[in-house]
Structure formats: structure tokens, C-alpha cells
Amino acid sequence: MTARNISRFWEWGRKIICVGRNYADHAKELKNAIPTEPVLFLKPPSAYVKEGSPILVPLYTSSLHHEVELGVVIGKGGNAISQTSAMEHVAGYALCLDMTAREIQDECKSKGLPWTLAKAFNTSCPVSDFIPKERIPDPSNVKLWLKVNDQLKQSGSTSQMIFSIPYLISYISDFITLEEGDLIMTGTPKGVSAVQENDELQAGIEDIAIINFRVQRQER
Amino acid sequence: MTARNISRFWEWGRKIICVGRNYADHAKELKNAIPTEPVLFLKPPSAYVKEGSPILVPLYTSSLHHEVELGVVIGKGGNAISQTSAMEHVAGYALCLDMTAREIQDECKSKGLPWTLAKAFNTSCPVSDFIPKERIPDPSNVKLWLKVNDQLKQSGSTSQMIFSIPYLISYISDFITLEEGDLIMTGTPKGVSAVQENDELQAGIEDIAIINFRVQRQER
Numbered sequence: 001m002t003a004r005n006i007s008r009f010w011e012w013g014r015k016i017i018c019v020g021r022n023y024a025d026h027a028k029e030l031k032n033a034i035p036t037e038p039v040l041f042l043k044p045p046s047a048y049v050k051e052g053s054p055i056l057v058p059l060y061t062s063s064l065h066h067e068v069e070l071g072v073v074i075g076k077g078g079n080a081i082s083q084t085s086a087m088e089h090v091a092g093y094a095l096c097l098d099m100t101a102r103e104i105q106d107e108c109k110s111k112g113l114p115w116t117l118a119k120a121f122n123t124s125c126p127v128s129d130f131i132p133k134e135r136i137p138d139p140s141n142v143k144l145w146l147k148v149n150d151q152l153k154q155s156g157s158t159s160q161m162i163f164s165i166p167y168l169i170s171y172i173s174d175f176i177t178l179e180e181g182d183l184i185m186t187g188t189p190k191g192v193s194a195v196q197e198n199d200e201l202q203a204g205i206e207d208i209a210i211i212n213f214r215v216q217r218q219e220r
Numbered sequence: 221m222t223a224r225n226i227s228r229f230w231e232w233g234r235k236i237i238c239v240g241r242n243y244a245d246h247a248k249e250l251k252n253a254i255p256t257e258p259v260l261f262l263k264p265p266s267a268y269v270k271e272g273s274p275i276l277v278p279l280y281t282s283s284l285h286h287e288v289e290l291g292v293v294i295g296k297g298g299n300a301i302s303q304t305s306a307m308e309h310v311a312g313y314a315l316c317l318d319m320t321a322r323e324i325q326d327e328c329k330s331k332g333l334p335w336t337l338a339k340a341f342n343t344s345c346p347v348s349d350f351i352p353k354e355r356i357p358d359p360s361n362v363k364l365w366l367k368v369n370d371q372l373k374q375s376g377s378t379s380q381m382i383f384s385i386p387y388l389i390s391y392i393s394d395f396i397t398l399e400e401g402d403l404i405m406t407g408t409p410k411g412v413s414a415v416q417e418n419d420e421l422q423a424g425i426e427d428i429a430i431i432n433f434r435v436q437r438q439e440r
């Protein structure tokens with residue numbers, strides 16, 4: 001194996017930490033309280049999927065939702081990182097979708113169960129190419145958008161985040177060591193909805209990064 | 221980087237999939253229903269800790285519980301693996317502890333939140349050396365035990381598992397692709413209890429693998 005290349009972090013990165021309910025308008029649309037501390041969950045790296053491969057609807061769900069999110073790619077690892085030095089640990093960004101089996105998540109929530117079935121399945125993390133840090137000088141003020149079959153579903157600005165990127169890096173690294181190649185998914189603005197077989201998803205961070213994915217049923 | 225060596229899977233393996241409530245007597249001691257399908261959650265690889273380093277009690281918990289578990293180390297990856305071929309995907313085993321911030325888990329369960337704070341923190345996965353498959357010819361019938369300060373707390377047999385190792389491998393791989401170096405933690409028998417600073421934990425799979433860890437507070 002040659003040296004790891006951050007521009008292909010999905011091939012070797014070891015964790016994906018997701019932040020839930022980080023946009024107040026999305027927390028509200030799902031009838032969740034506005035969080036007073038970040039809601040964190042994990043996806044395994046096997047959840048990554050790149051353009052050219054489809055997003056698969058797991059056999060056990062009929063309500064697969066899209067959530068467009070800004071992903072933060074860690075360059076320099078660390079723990080107990082301060083907010084003031086947090087951005088030094090960022091190598092760049094990626095446009096990500098947090099695909100969610102919504103009715104399964106609702107069931108997990110009502111039963112007090114972990115969200116694994118709802119969030120961690122294969123292709124639950126479609127991801128763009130790596131975006132070097134320099135291309136997004138102000139990650140706290142970029143627009144995220146997502147269209148299904150050319151119809152705009154989600155449109156929001158990272159300025160609406162409840163917990164900022166430096167806050168999240170500092171908060172997480174107090175108890176989970178961050179490592180090079182890790183991805184932090186920073187939450188989704190409102191407008192999530194269910195996708196269907198053969199839908200075409202297009203999403204972007206303004207016009208800095210645009211991804212296209214087709215939806216297919218998982219085969220038995 | 222040289223070729224990956226399965227005997228050091230914790231250095232490069234990319235996921236840890238944990239099974240909750242897989243022993244009926246443990247489900248009962250926590251007043252949980254006996255599951256009809258596996259309860260799965262994830263730890264990140266940053267949770268691994270090896271002998272010689274302490275288990276750290278996160279600052280936010282005062283009820284850190286030990287759970288001794290048989291870990292299954294994946295050799296050959298795959299998805300949609302059948303129960304009959306499942307054991308061909310196993311490279312070996314490890315003795316693992318699923319360290320759990322119990323009161324935080326209780327709070328997550330009651331609020332319908334993911335279990336990340338309770339299960340995914342640094343040092344939440346103490347792990348033994350790799351145990352080649354040949355050393356445990358019948359993993360469905362070995363004794364697991366754990367002592368705190370020389371007092372026996374947990375003692376059970378993997379024969380008490382609700383879902384067998386082949387069943388778990390097949391179930392998981394239907395929606396999460398298994399990869400070489402992945403670890404599946406198969407649940408804990410009854411007897412879990414809180415540990416305190418300076419406690420000495422000793423645990424074993426019979427006398428096939430024995431691990432020793434000391435408990436320390438996380439420092440600010």
C-alpha cells in the first residue's frame with residue numbers, strides 16, 4: 001500500500017461521525033426538540049458510495065430520506081482540541097448525503113434502540129470528491145442544496161447550524177480521538193423527503209461541488 | 221505501509237459492530253425485553269485500547285460498566301453471507317470489553333437518542349491479542365469471565381447466546397458489508413457492574429486469552 005492520500009479519504013478513513021438536528025428548521029420538521037448539546041451517531045466506512053454507483057434502498061425500509069450535509073475531512077488528528085485551533089485540524093470538505101431509513105429511525109427512537117439499521121447500511125453515505133480547504137474559505141456560510149428529479153427539495157445555508165464546525169471538533173475530540181481521514185457530517189437543513197426507485201438525486205455546495213446519484217432497490 | 225497483518229487488526233480494522241442483549245440473563249438484569257432480532261450498535265476504531273494503557277472513565281459518567289464479550293475478527297469480507305458459509309469469513313477471535321456509560325445509555329434510551337456518548341468514547345473497547353480461529357474450535361461453547369479486584373463478577377458461556385455467530389454474520393452482512401479486520405462483539409452475559417478509579421479488571425475466555433486493565437479517570 002502506498003502512502004494514504006487525503007483526496008481519497010473514503011478508501012482508508014476509519015470513522016464517520018454524524019451530527020443530528022444541527023439545523024433548527026430541520027429539528028422542527030421532524031418534531032424534535034432543539035438540542036442543547038450535539039446529537040452524535042456513527043456510520044461505518046462501508047457506508048461510503050461514490051458517483052457511478054447507485055444509492056440502494058435497503059429491503060427493510062419504504063421511507064428512505066435524503067439529507068444533504070457539509071462533510072468536514074480531518075487532516076491532523078488529535079484529542080481535546082480547542083475551538084480556537086480546531087480549523088487547523090481540517091484538511092478539507094466533502095458534500096455528503098446522510099441517507100436515512102426514516103420509519104426505522106422513528107421505531108428505534110420510540111423503542112430506545114440505537115440507530116444502526118436506520119443510518120449505517122451500505123450506500124447510506126454518498127460522498128463527493130474531496131474539496132481542499134482553500135476552496136471553501138468560509139464554511140460557516142455556504143449554501144447546500146438538493147434536487148430530486150430536478151425539483152428543489154433542500155436549500156439552506158451552513159450559517160443556520162446550531163453548533164459550528166470548531167465547536168463540533170472540540171466537543172467530539174473531548175471523548176473521541178479524531179484521526180486523519182475521519183469525516184464529520186454536520187447536519188442537514190429542512191426539506192428532507194423520501195426517495196423512490198429510479199429517482200435522480202443531484203446535490204451541491206453552491207457550485208463548488210455537485211454530485212449525482214440514482215436510487216435503486218437493494219436486490220435479494 | 222506494509223501489508224496488513226490480521227494479528228494487529230485493531231491498528232487498521234475499520235469497524236466494530238456490537239450486539240446488545242444477546243444473552244437473555246443480561247437482557248433481564250437491565251430490564252430489557254428479549255430481542256427478536258439482533259440489537260446492533262457501532263464503536264469507532266479509536267475506541268480500541270490494549271493492555272498497558274488504562275481504561276479511562278469519561279468525565280461525563282459516574283457509572284462506567286464492564287461487559288465481557290467474545291469478539292469475532294473477520295478475515296474474508298463479504299455481503300449477503302449465508303449462515304452456512306459464515307465461519308469461512310472468520311479469521312479468529314479476541315476477548316473484548318464493551319465499556320458502557322450506563323446512566324448515559326439509560327438517558328439515551330429514554331430520550332430516543334443514539335448511544336454514541338454511552339458506547340463510543342476513547343478506551344471503550346479494551347481488546348486482547350488476536351486469537352487464531354484454530355484455538356477456539358467451538359466458539360458456541362466457551363466460558364467468558366471477568367473479575368474486578370479479584371472478585372468474580374461475570375461468568376457465562378457463549379452457549380447462552382440468543383443469536384449465534386453464523387446468524388449474526390449473515391444478518392449483519394445483509395445490509396453492512398463486512399471487511400477484513402472488522403470486529404463483531406457478540407454480547408455479554410449477566411453480572412455487569414460499575415467500575416471505580418484504580419480498579420483492576422481481569423477477564424478471560426477460559427484460559428485461552430486473559431487480559432488485565434486498570435481503570436483511571438480521564439484527565440481534563
Ligand SMILES: [Mg+2]
Binds near residue numbers: 018019020021067069
Ligand atoms: Mg443527518
Ligand SMILES: [Mg+2]
Binds near residue numbers: 300302303390391394
Ligand atoms: Mg442472510
Ligand SMILES: [Mg+2]
Binds near residue numbers: 241287289
Ligand atoms: Mg455489550
